[in-house]
Ligand SMILES: *[C@@H]1O[C@H](CO)[C@@H](O)[C@H](O)[C@H]1NC(C)=O
Ligand SMILES: *[C@@H]1O[C@H](CO)[C@@H](O)[C@H](O)[C@H]1NC(C)=O
Ligand SMILES: *[C@@H]1O[C@H](CO)[C@@H](O)[C@H](O)[C@H]1NC(C)=O
């Protein structure tokens with residue numbers, strides 16, 4: 162937890178490296194649906210997303226232990242809490258999901274996938290999936306001459322108790338012009354309510370974490386492309402913005418950032434897990450050095466109830482809003498308080514627009530949902546930094562160098 166000594170030590174600058182040499186990577190356009198097209202947010206969906214993010218991270222800890230034989234160092238830092246009374250169904254709507262297109266099989270069929278650094282499997286609905294997958298394009302291994310069944314199953318448990326099961330295959334998978342000839346993928350034979358078309362826009366997920374948290378215990382697509390020598394740089398880059406968002410594979414897109422990257426070493430390869438130095442409000446530190454899981458598949462900044470309360474105590478007009486969902490906070494819609502997160506010595510400002518998730522319904526547009534929230538199963542040993550943070554910086558995800566880098570958006 163926060164102590165002045167830890168604060169000073171954590172503030173020592175990590176090395177900043179020059180931009181990597183010109184690479185021949187490839188840009189993948191990505192989009193998300195407007196998170197609140199009418200300016201009015203949906204608090205029930207927000208609450209569902211908080212729980213979904215935390216449950217996803219917790220289930221990855223279990224996969225880590227199965228795959229590596231040792232407990233994930235953070236696995237003891239969450240506690241089991243009973244489900245909320247009147248718990249809402251898991252409504253992880255696609256609104257805040259960043260997705261793009263891949264193609265799978267021979268002949269190639271295109272699918273939309275959520276690019277998720279908080280998981281590590283390529284996950285598609287299979288042709289064996291019935292009505293729970295309706296509206297999604299399904300992967301049919303029988304129609305692909307390059308598909309191979311691995312005769313292995315997988316199962317994923319969601320926080321609402323629903324279980325998604327299916328079978329593992331390998332097949333040819335391409336993203337833009339980068340092709341993996343034998344990529345392991347999970348074909349789901351049923352989908353949970355959170356993944357129905359109404360709640361989840363893309364067909365599937367493309368995990369961009371490390372193999373240690375893979376449910377299939379198989380290399381994620383980017384790692385397969387590295388092993389096959391299809392990409393020469395072991396880095397991918399992300400820009401998330403209202404327009405011109407992009408995933409760059411095999412390096413970073415130097416047109417999208419200025420200056421050097423500040424790099425932070427990963428503490429464990431599983432999630433993209435590294436420490437931030439502090440979170441400040443109005444320039445005053447409110448949360449000290451803490452482990453972060455950088456997750457493109459999460460919307461908010463999610464922390465423990467005590468840390469999150471400290472953050473909102475310093476924001477004028479902010480209020481805890483348990484009636485809108487456990488851990489949810491509101492801010493005045495006119496909110497413009499400077500919030501920043503120091504990562505490896507680089508101060509990343511969280512723009513008021515990115516921290517404001519839209520107005521609370523039926524409240525005359527005076528009260529808005531905040532981009533940070535608490536989850537009571539978290540104890541403060543780690544926070545999840547999702548889209549609300551990542552929108553404010555260009556990020557470089559260095560698989561080979563086991564580090565994450567941040568540069569100022571151009
Ligand atoms: C592939 O075809 C076989 C034989 O018709 C069938 O039993 C199986 O369910 C099919 N697999 C999928 C994933 O559709
Ligand atoms: C993909 O396309 C880019 C840009 O056209 C090119 O520079 C790169 O060499 C291509 N990569 C492969 C593996 O074909
Ligand atoms: C999916 O199928 C498995 C195995 O048959 C079952 O245990 C599970 O409850 C199903 N999940 C949903 C969401 O229907």
Ligand SMILES: *[C@@H]1O[C@H](CO)[C@@H](O)[C@H](O)[C@H]1NC(C)=O
Nearest residue numbers: 480482484491521524527528
């Ligand atoms: C509605 O806005 C007022 C401030 O104008 C605030 O005090 C109240 O808590 C808000 N209601 C909800 C449901 O957030």
Ligand SMILES: *[C@@H]1O[C@H](CO)[C@@H](O)[C@H](O)[C@H]1NC(C)=O
Nearest residue numbers: 494495523524525526527528
């Ligand atoms: C709603 O906002 C409008 C415009 O700011 C204001 O004129 C009106 O009095 C407000 N109504 C309530 C019930 O707060």
